Amino acid sequence: MHNIDLLIIALYIILTVGVGIWVSKRASKGLDSYFLGGKSIKWYYLGLSNGSGMFDVSGTAWMVGILFLYGVKSFMFMWLWPIWNQIFVMMFLAVWIRRSNIMTGSEWILTRFGDNKPGRASHLIVAIFAVIAAIGFIAYFFEGVGKFMTIILPWDLTLQIGSIILLNSEQSYAFIIIFLTTLYTIKGGMFSVVATEVLQYGIMVIAGLLVVGYSFFAISDLEINSVITEEWRNVFFGWELETHWTDKYQAFNDLIDSEGFKMFGAFIGMTLFKGFFASLAGPTPSFDMQRILSTKSVKEAAYMSGFTNLILFIPRYLLIAGIVVIALVTLSPEMISDSAFTGADLEILLPKVINFHIPIGVKGLLLAGLLAAFMSTFSAFVNAGPAYIVNDIYKKYYRPNASSKHYLKVSHIASFAVVVLGVFMGFFADSINSLTLWITSALFGGYVASNFLKWVWWRFNGWGYFWGMLSGLIIASLQFLLDQNKGSFSEDSILFELSQMQAIYLFPIIFIVSLIGSFVGTFSSEPTDMKTLKSFYRTVRPWGWWGPVFNELKKEENTLNKNTDFWSDMFNCVIGVIWQSSMIVMPIYFVIRDYPKGYIALMVFAITSLILKFTWLDKVKQIQD
Numbered sequence: 001m002h003n004i005d006l007l008i009i010a011l012y013i014i015l016t017v018g019v020g021i022w023v024s025k026r027a028s029k030g031l032d033s034y035f036l037g038g039k040s041i042k043w044y045y046l047g048l049s050n051g052s053g054m055f056d057v058s059g060t061a062w063m064v065g066i067l068f069l070y071g072v073k074s075f076m077f078m079w080l081w082p083i084w085n086q087i088f089v090m091m092f093l094a095v096w097i098r099r100s101n102i103m104t105g106s107e108w109i110l111t112r113f114g115d116n117k118p119g120r121a122s123h124l125i126v127a128i129f130a131v132i133a134a135i136g137f138i139a140y141f142f143e144g145v146g147k148f149m150t151i152i153l154p155w156d157l158t159l160q161i162g163s164i165i166l167l168n169s170e171q172s173y174a175f176i177i178i179f180l181t182t183l184y185t186i187k188g189g190m191f192s193v194v195a196t197e198v199l200q201y202g203i204m205v206i207a208g209l210l211v212v213g214y215s216f217f218a219i220s221d222l223e224i225n226s227v228i229t230e231e232w233r234n235v236f237f238g239w240e241l242e243t244h245w246t247d248k249y250q251a252f253n254d255l256i257d258s259e260g261f262k263m264f265g266a267f268i269g270m271t272l273f274k275g276f277f278a279s280l281a282g283p284t285p286s287f288d289m290q291r292i293l294s295t296k297s298v299k300e301a302a303y304m305s306g307f308t309n310l311i312l313f314i315p316r317y318l319l320i321a322g323i324v325v326i327a328l329v330t331l332s333p334e335m336i337s338d339s340a341f342t343g344a345d346l347e348i349l350l351p352k353v354i355n356f357h358i359p360i361g362v363k364g365l366l367l368a369g370l371l372a373a374f375m376s377t378f379s380a381f382v383n384a385g386p387a388y389i390v391n392d393i394y395k396k397y398y399r400p401n402a403s404s405k406h407y408l409k410v411s412h413i414a415s416f417a418v419v420v421l422g423v424f425m426g427f428f429a430d431s432i433n434s435l436t437l438w439i440t441s442a443l444f445g446g447y448v449a450s451n452f453l454k455w456v457w458w459r460f461n462g463w464g465y466f467w468g469m470l471s472g473l474i475i476a477s478l479q480f481l482l483d484q485n486k487g488s489f490s491e492d493s494i495l496f497e498l499s500q501m502q503a504i505y506l507f508p509i510i511f512i513v514s515l516i517g518s519f520v521g522t523f524s525s526e527p528t529d530m531k532t533l534k535s536f537y538r539t540v541r542p543w544g545w546w547g548p549v550f551n552e553l554k555k556e557e558n559t560l561n562k563n564t565d566f567w568s569d570m571f572n573c574v575i576g577v578i579w580q581s582s583m584i585v586m587p588i589y590f591v592i593r594d595y596p597k598g599y600i601a602l603m604v605f606a607i608t609s610l611i612l613k614f615t616w617l618d619k620v621k622q623i624q625d
Contacts, residue, residue, distance in 0.1 A: 001153060001154055001363075002360045002363070004360055004364060005360060005361070005364030005367065006364070008364030008365055009371065012368035012371065013371070016199060016372070016375065019195055019196055019199055020193075020196045021183075039294055041295075042296075043295050043296070044303075045194055045198055046294055047291075047308045048197065048307075048311060049198060049380075050288060050305075051311045052373075053197060053288075053377050055201070055204055055312065055315075056376075057141075057148055057373045060316070060350065060370065060373060061349070061350040061351070062347065063320050064324055064327070064350045065346030065347055067321070067588070068328065068346060069244075069256060069259075070244065070256065071234070072235050072589070073234065073264075075235075075581065076268055076271065078584070079271040079275050083580065084275045084577055084580070085279045085282075085283060086305065086308060086309050086312075086580070087309065088279040089282065090302065090308075091569050091576060092565065093282045094292050094304070094305040095301060096542055097283075097293065098297070098298045098301035099298055099539050100293075100539065100540065109122050109454075109465070110123050111532075111535070111536055112454055112528075112532075113461060113462035114528055114529050118462025118463045119462045121462055121463065121465075122462040122463075122465035124392075124393070125470060126392075127389070127393055129446075129447060130384070130385060131418065134381045134384060134385025135418060135421045135425055136425065137377075137422070138378065138381060138419060138421075138425075139422050139423070139425035140426075141178075141378045141426075142178065142422060145374045146169075146172075146173050146174035146426075147347065148351050149170070149177065150169050150170045150173055156169050157173060174426070178378065180375075181375045181382070182382060182416070193376075193383045196375070196376065197376040197380070199372075200372030200375060200376040201311075201372075203372045204315065204372050204373055206365060207319065207366040207370070208319030208369070209318065210366065211318075211366055212591055214322070214326075214358065215325045215591065218326070219326060223329045224325060224328065224593060227249075227328045228328060229243075231243065232244045232245070233589075233594055233597065235585055237265065238264070239263065239265035240263055240264060240265065241256060241264045244256065251335070270504050270507065271504065273508070274448070277452050277511065278447075280455065280456075281448045281449075282451055289384070290380075290383065290384045290387065291308075292305065298623055302620045302623065306620075309576075309579075310583075313584050314586070314587050317584050317586075317588055318587040318591065320588075321587055321588045321591035321592065323353050325592060327352070330357050331352060354366055383415075386417075389417075390407060394407075446473040446474075446476040447469065447472065448514065449472060449511055449517075450464070450469045450518050453465075455544060456542065456544030456545060458527075458537075458544075458548055458549045459522060459527055460518065460522055461525060461527055461528045463521040464519065464521035464522030464523075465518070465521070467517040467518065468514050468515065468517045468521060470517065471514050471516070472510055475509065475514070479498075479510070482498055530549070533549045534549055537550065542563060543565055543566040550562055568615065576616075578604065579612060582601045582605040582608065585597075586601035586602055
């Protein structure tokens with residue numbers, strides 16, 4: 001690491017922490033100011049902040065690895081999250097959520113099920129889920145940033161007493177970065193998070209452009225074409241993955257065969273199945289939900305969600321594709337010559353490229369950009385998770401009438417506690433990939449059924465929501481325990497078979513168990529009070545099976561119209577997914593110099609943007625708050 005690069009990184013950290021602390025004084029007015037920025041932040045700043053929060057370093061390292069190995073069609077691995085969620089939120093869910101005018105996702109649940117025993121049970125289970133998810137993501141970041149920093153920076157920060165290692169170097173680096181980020185996040189709440197994330201987004205974009213520029217300067221078309229095949233460039237696929245690599249790189253073909261995704265058609269089918277229900281369930285109670293609730297109006301919530309999609313994918317995949325091009329040419333020979341090469345090596349491609357193949361100055365900016373990616377996502381979760389502890393548990397059930405100053409102190413303590421628990425969990429994660437699959441396929445699997453039903457079915461009640469969520473979370477937790485202990489089961493046991501199965505294929509089991517819990521809880525208890533249902537329907541105005549509620553309201557309000565936008569919203573979602581996909585594959589094709597396919601992707605982007613202008617944007621402009 002050259003002194004110039006170290007200076008750039010040091011200046012970035014000083015600037016970020018300084019801006020975060022400088023802005024923090026605006027968060028001292030109360031919980032609404034601390035967690036939602038007083039609903040006074042402009043929608044495009046919130047959109048930049050939201051996009052920055054999704055630009056995380058662990059996910060970027062993971063995506064570099066899968067693009068390197070699987071080629072262009074690997075963008076579909078992103079559907080594991082699923083990233084479609086952003087499209088569904090953009091098209092209609094942001095409007096539905098913002099109309100509630102509350103502070104957190106679990107508080108929103110009370111407007112659906114009422115503030116009674118079943119409503120409070122559903123409210124509490126969402127708050128618990130939000131905290132568990134925040135802790136899980138912090139563990140994910142702890143694992144990723146430690147691995148990343150150890151390879152990049154030259155110093156060994158292992159802390160030991162005699163022969164006993166208290167902290168290895170990865171953990172020490174992770175602690176330092178997490179401490180600095182936690183410092184301004186806890187002090188300044190949403191104002192500090194948004195201010196620093198806007199700054200960090202700009203740094204990430206500059207870093208991505210510099211890496212792409214360097215890849216064009218340092219790597220020739222001939223060198224790229226000598227490594228990747230036509231199948232690597234092909235975005236389309238069959239039931240089974242075709243051979244991506246030539247005989248020279250047979251080690252990569254063997255790795256694909258061992259990863260569990262060879263039956264690519266089945267994998268994509270499962271992600272499509274999951275993607276639809278998970279996206280319709282809406283955003284999980286995390287930072288994305290907080291950004292929606294922080295907007296000034298319903299209309300601005302829709303604008304913010306659309307803007308997030310627009311500004312996130314192109315710069316992110318420019319960076320990813322630039323790193324992959326450099327790795328393909330410079331690291332492939334080294335990797336296939338290593339007899340111990342495994343899938344875990346894909347996770348360190350990103351830091352290896354930066355360490356050995358990026359020039360002075362560009363390296364410092366890129367590292368600052370990736371640190372920004374980590375810090376922005378981490379701070380977003382540290383701000384979102386404690387909101388549920390303070391507003392939905394502590395304030396509601398323990399101290400409902402305390403002062404704003406008291407709640408702010410509790411918010412600081414809750415934020416610190418969430419960070420500590422996340423870091424503790426990070427000590428027991430064996431890889432970024434295991435945490436990714438647990439969060440995306442197992443934990444979120446338990447969330448989907450209940451949150452899908454809450455939008456579309458009037459009879460679904462608080463007890464149905466509670467038991468659906470609880471059963472899903474229990475199964476998800478069992479899956480995580482199986483995965484973490486896969487080496488201790490006998491090879492002829494069913495537990496061994498289940499522990500070896502990819503988490504995405506367990507999603508239907510989690511979904512069905514959660515669905516059964518939802519139906520049992522619903523039909524074994526009374527429907528939600530009609531007064532609550534009428535208030536919810538009048539405010540949110542969702543589509544779905546709301547006939548009895550609509551008929552009751554119609555008796556009181558003759559002018560009330562039923563929401564008949566289901567098919568137009570679904571059409572917009574299909575166009576939106578194509579639009580989103582074009583923003584991912586377009587930068588990849590241009591960076592690997594496949595210009596004909598790049599221009600096709602650009603044309604698809606332009607056409608879908610034009611369609612959405614008429615079918616979505618013009619419709620949003622007519623929304624009355």
